[in-house]
Structure formats: structure tokens, C-alpha cells
Amino acid sequence: xxxxxxxxxxxxxxxxxxxxxxxxxxxxxxxxxxxxxxxxxxxxxxxxxxxxxxxxxxxxxxxxxxxxxxxxxxxxxxxxxxxxxxxxxxxxxxxxxxxxxxxxxxxxxxxxxxxxxxxxxxxxxxxxxxxxxxxxxxxxxxxxxxxxxxxxxxxxxxxxxxxxxxxxxxxxxxxxxxxxxxxxxxxxxxxxxxxxxxxxxxxxxxxxxxxxxxxxxxxxxxxxxxxxxxxxxxxxxxxxxxxxxxxx
Amino acid sequence: xxxxxxxxxxxxxxxxxxxxxxxxxxxxxxxxxxxxxxxxxxxxxx
Numbered sequence: 001x002x003x004x005x006x007x008x009x010x011x012x013x014x015x016x017x018x019x020x021x022x023x024x025x026x027x028x029x030x031x032x033x034x035x036x037x038x039x040x041x042x043x044x045x046x047x048x049x050x051x052x053x054x055x056x057x058x059x060x061x062x063x064x065x066x067x068x069x070x071x072x073x074x075x076x077x078x079x080x081x082x083x084x085x086x087x088x089x090x091x092x093x094x095x096x097x098x099x100x101x102x103x104x105x106x107x108x109x110x111x112x113x114x115x116x117x118x119x120x121x122x123x124x125x126x127x128x129x130x131x132x133x134x135x136x137x138x139x140x141x142x143x144x145x146x147x148x149x150x151x152x153x154x155x156x157x158x159x160x161x162x163x164x165x166x167x168x169x170x171x172x173x174x175x176x177x178x179x180x181x182x183x184x185x186x187x188x189x190x191x192x193x194x195x196x197x198x199x200x201x202x203x204x205x206x207x208x209x210x211x212x213x214x215x216x217x218x219x220x221x222x223x224x225x226x227x228x229x230x231x232x233x234x235x236x237x238x239x240x241x242x243x244x245x246x247x248x
Numbered sequence: 249x250x251x252x253x254x255x256x257x258x259x260x261x262x263x264x265x266x267x268x269x270x271x272x273x274x275x276x277x278x279x280x281x282x283x284x285x286x287x288x289x290x291x292x293x294x
Contacts, residue, residue: 018281022274022278026274029270033263033267037259037263047255048255048256048259049255049258049259051259051262051263052258052259052262052263055262055263055266056262059266094273094277095273095277098269098270098273101269102265102266102269102270105262105265106262106265106266109258109261109262109265110258110262112253112258113253113255113258207270210270210274213274214273214274214277217277217278217280217281218277218280218281220281220284220285221277221280221281221284221285224281224284224285224287224288225284225287225288227288228284228287228288228291231288231291231292232291
């Protein structure tokens with residue numbers, strides 16, 4: 001892990017990996033969405049709305065995956081003081097929030113024709129909404145700490161504590177009565193027919209590649225800002241020192 | 249009374265929200281990165 005702790009080494013890898021992930025992500029996602037839109041037959045119970053699952057399910061997984069990434073990076077930051085961990089956590093927050101938002105909106109759009117309502121305050125939907133608010137809190141907190149030049153340890157603790165919501169979201173449909181269906185894909189297998197499962201898994205892969213590319217791009221942004229600020233500060237100090245030397 | 253809803257309208261809406269939000273996220277992240285790296289290189293070159 002410490003092999004990649006060097007920002008220069010990370011940047012060398014990220015330079016070619018970022019466009020690769022973004023371009024392959026766009027291609028794979030495009031194929032999956034076209035497949036789901038044109039090639040999948042209507043479901044016996046859900047009808048055409050089954051196609052919404054090709055955008056809703058990957059968004060839900062990445063919303064939860066984003067916070068899991070924040071929690072892991074926060075742990076790495078607190079325990080091993082990995083210099084890139086805090087940057088990785090900050091970089092994962094906005095894409096995680098965007099995919100959580102997409103999950104909530106597409107779920108609501110799916111719910112109207114399927115359940116007859118846009119929203120219900122059940123365990124799954126409410127815990128997913130809580131996740132979105134956690135993201136907002138994390139983005140505000142980590143952004144303000146970075147602007148003030150303070151340590152990101154408070155944000156890391158927030159990232160770890162907020163991770164308690166991820167298993168709650170996952171188990172909510174098992175623990176509480178819900179309109180939301182129980183998990184269809186588990187470690188024991190899948191109850192989804194292959195005709196729907198294949199494009200769904202391709203969509204998950206495509207959106208995950210995009211997520212990875214976006215996180216890398218945002219890490220590069222944060223690193224570039226830090227490097228530019230450090231260089232400007234050094235130059236300002238040097239100029240101040242030279243002026244003092246001249247007047248002495 | 250049973251409502252008659254065109255399911256495909258909901259599918260279009262869900263796809264549109266996802267595609268627009270994802271492209272905005274990818275585009276904004278890429279452009280911000282390019283801008284930040286250009287600023288760093290400019291500062292380095294001064």
C-alpha cells in the first residue's frame with residue numbers, strides 16, 4: 001500500500017489510468033444502457049419499468065460503495081497516515097453523492113408506476129436519504145477543513161462513523177417491512193433471470209469504471225491545487241526573505 | 249379506479265436523469281482537473 005503513498009508515483013499512474021477508465025466506462029455504460037433499453041423484453045410483473053433497474057441498481061451500489069470507499073480511506077488515513085488517503089476520501093464524496101441522488105430519483109420514478117407512489121418513508125428509502133445527507137455533511141466538513149488548512153482527521157472520523165449507515169441500508173429490507181423488494185443478488189446467487197442480469201452486471205461494471213475515473217480525476221485536482229498553493233507560498237516566503245535581507 | 253400510465257415515459261425520465269447527471273459529473277471533474285493542473289504548471293513555470 002505504501003508503494004502508492006508517493007504522490008509523484010500516483011500521478012504517473014493516474015495520468016494514463018484516468019482517461020482509460022473514463023473512456024472505457026462511457027463505452028461499457030453506453031452498451032449496457034442501449035442493451036437494457038432496446039434488447040430486454042418487458043418483465044412479466046413490472047412491464048417496461050424493469051428497464052429503470054439498469055440505471056437504479058448501479059447508482060444504488062455506487063452510492064453505498066462511495067461511502068465504503070470513504071470509510072476505508074479514512075481508516076487508512078487514521079491508522080497508517082497514508083498521504084493520499086485523505087485526498088481519496090474527499091475525491092469519492094461528490095461522485096458518491098451524485099450516484100445516491102440518481103438512485104433516489106430513479107427509484108422514485110420507478111415507484112410511481114410500480115407501487116402507485118413516488119415515496120414511502122420505509123427503511124430502505126429513508127436510510128438511503130440519510131446517506132445523501134451524510135454525503136452533504138462530509139463534503140461541507142472536508143471542504144471547510146481543507147480551505148482552513150486544518151487536519152482532515154475530524155472528516156476521517158465522520159467518514160468512519162457514517163459507515164454504520166451502509167449495513168443498515170443493505171439489511172433494511174430484511175429487518176423491516178418494506179414496499180421495496182428483498183435483495184435479488186446475494187453471495188448465494190441471483191434470483192434475476194439471465195436476460196436481465198447480464199445487461200445489469202455490464203451496467204454496474206460501466207458505471208463503476210466511470211466512478212473510478214471520476215475519483216482519480218478529482219484526486220488529481222486536489223493534488224494539483226495543493227502543489228500550486230505550496231509553490232506560491234514558498235515563492236512568497238522567498239520574496240519576503242529577499243526583501244528583508246535587502247533592507248537589513 | 250385504475251390509472252393508465254405510459255410506463256415508457258417513466259423509463260425515459262429515469263434514463264435522462266441518470267445520463268445527464270453522470271455526464272455532468274464526468275465533464276465537470278475532467279474540466280476542473282485540467283484547469284487545476286494547468287494552473288499548477290503555470291505556477292511551476294513562473
